[in-house]
Amino acid sequence: MALGILCTGNLMIILDGSIVTVALPTIQQDLGFTQSGLAWVVNSYLIAFAGLLLLSGRLGDLLGSKQVFIVGLVVFTAASLACGVASTPWALVTFRFVQGVGGALASAVALGMIITLFQNAAERAKALAVYAFVAAAGSSLGLILGGVLTQSLGWEWVFLVNVPIGAAAIVLTLRSVPGLPGIGLREGADVAGSLLVTGGLMLLVFTIIKADDYTWGDARTLGLLAASLGMLAAFVVRQARAAKPLLPLHIFRSRTISGANVIMLLMVAGLFGFQFCTALYLQNVLGFDALRTGLAFLPAPVTIAVVSLGFAARLNQRFGARPVLLGGLLLVAVALALLARVPSDGRYLVDIVPAFVLLGLGFGAAMPALMGQAMAVTSPTDAGVASGLVNTTQQVGASLGTAVLATVAASRTASLLADRHSQADALTSGFRLAYTLSAAFVVVSLLVAAFVLRTPRTAKPADAEPAPSDASAARS
Incomplete structure (x- = not known):
């Protein structure tokens, strides 16, 4: 029950980063946004969310993760309601920033709470697989849900849908999620x-x-x-x-944690850029509408779900996290390389779906293994800050990947249009270059995984931990 509640709350927050994307044209028309101002509907959320994740994770260690998670859900849910009834551009942008604050508070501690709750190696592997599915597929699901809600109920419901879900999550967290007291602000304020x-x-x-x-x-x-x-x-x-540091630097002494965060940065940079470029390719080159574009992404999250929920835990138990991570990253790189060959007259079933399936297979296997490596802390008191760190790495990677790849694609397209190439050919060439760069990001992350991460010398369970200190045992 606790795992379901934590993952549902986190899924709601992850969805919100992408669910609004499909609704942007309608929002612009209804509220009178300028083209430059419209970007801030997304950017204000991302800035608050990414900027506060690390601090939020540490607050979970200091004040108690359950308490910080509930406060985050309350802020996020209230801000979602305010976004849904906003009638002016400035109001929507302001409440999106507040949404990002609440999202950071809740999301930063969720992974640390799961690590603390599941001590058994097999059960922790299953729990991480579920959480990884949420993290990996949430953004694609947001595109699908955003298209459905915008076209059937109106753009307001991409925000209002969070209200009943958030309210239920708050009540269920209070009733069903166990929590430990924090170590106190005096220990790290x-x-x-x-x-x-x-x-x-x-x-x-x-x-x-x-x-x-x-x-x-x-x-x-x-x-x-x-x-x-x-x-x-x-x-x-x-x-x-x-x-009393906010981020104890001793956690970076672990090659596993440091390497896992570098891999996360590079992998997410490649994958979020892929998502951005593919949405534009489907709409601007192949002529898909908003709903069809959202549904076109469905093969990726479905495949991620099958792998991460059905096989990832057993693969990690059988072969170890590092080999599974290497194999998953290799599949992701191959999928992006396939997309780098899409033609301007591409066919969805032939040119897109096979790459989506490969990407889902690779990402579904890699993400749970990588999450376990990034959370390989030796003390329960570091779980919150490690959780906040890996979430921060994800968000910075997503922002970096989207910005870099969008710039590269736009520059290539503009150059070809100046040489009088057709619109479709110029756009497609720009997207192909972006896919190639995405694949390069993932290849570098594969090299980091191969040469920085280490396979344990002994056949200990993946989550084996040293005996807890007297203080942590007393808190438990």
Whole structure:
């Protein structure tokens, strides 16, 4: 029951990052958004969400993960209602930012709570497979649900659908999800570090988003990038010297955790860029409408569900996380390489579906294995911050991948249009270049997995942990 509640709450939050995408043209028409202003319906959510994940994860360790999860659900649900009844552009953008705050609070601690709840190796592998399915397929499901709701009920329902789900999740969490007390703010209330990392991450995501407008070589982009990286560097220095750091740097001593987060960044960058480009290819080249575009993604989440829920746990138990991760990443890279060959007169069943199925097979196998590696903490008190870290890595990777690949595709298309190529050929060539770069991201992540991650020397269970300290045993 607890696993179902945590995954449902997290799925609702992940869906919200993509469900609004299909509804954007209708929102623009009804509320009178400008073209540049419309992007902030998505960007305001992403900036708040990505910027607060790390802080939210640490708050879960300090105040108690269950308490932070419930507060996040309350904020997210209330903001969803406000978005659904918004009547002006500024109101919708403001409440989307608040949604991102609530989403960060809830999502950052969910994975850490699952790790804490499931101590048995086999059960933890199954739980991680379910959570990984939510993380892997949620964005694609959002595109499908967004198309259905927008076309049948109106754009307001891409937000209002969260209200009954969120309310039920809050009640069920209070009743059915066990929770441990936090270690207290006195153990890690690093205010300066919190301001640095939150500001740095928000500015970094903002910079990545605006790079599509300014270009990466523009002085404004470089200045914002330098400022964001400077704040994050100051945060690292602060954590190395602080008596009670927000992010204990000792977790990076583990090659497993460090390598897993690098892999997550690269893999998600490639896959989110693929999703963005494929949606545009289906609509602008093949002529699909919003609903048909959403449904066209269905083979990917279905395949992810079959693999992650049906086979991933057994594969990880049988072969170990590292070999499964390597095989999954290889399949994802092959799928993206296939998409890099799509023609301007492509056929959905021939040119898209096989790649979707391969991608689902690879991602469904890789994601649970990678989640387990990224959460390989040795102390329960680090579970929240490790959960917040891997979620932050995902969001930065998604923003980076979408911005870089969109820029590359647009630049290639503009160059070919200037040479008087047809619209369809120019667009398709831009998307092919973006798919090639996506595949390159995944290949690099495969190399990191091969040469940085290590296979344990002994045949211990994947989640074997050292004996808990007296303090943690007393808390349990």
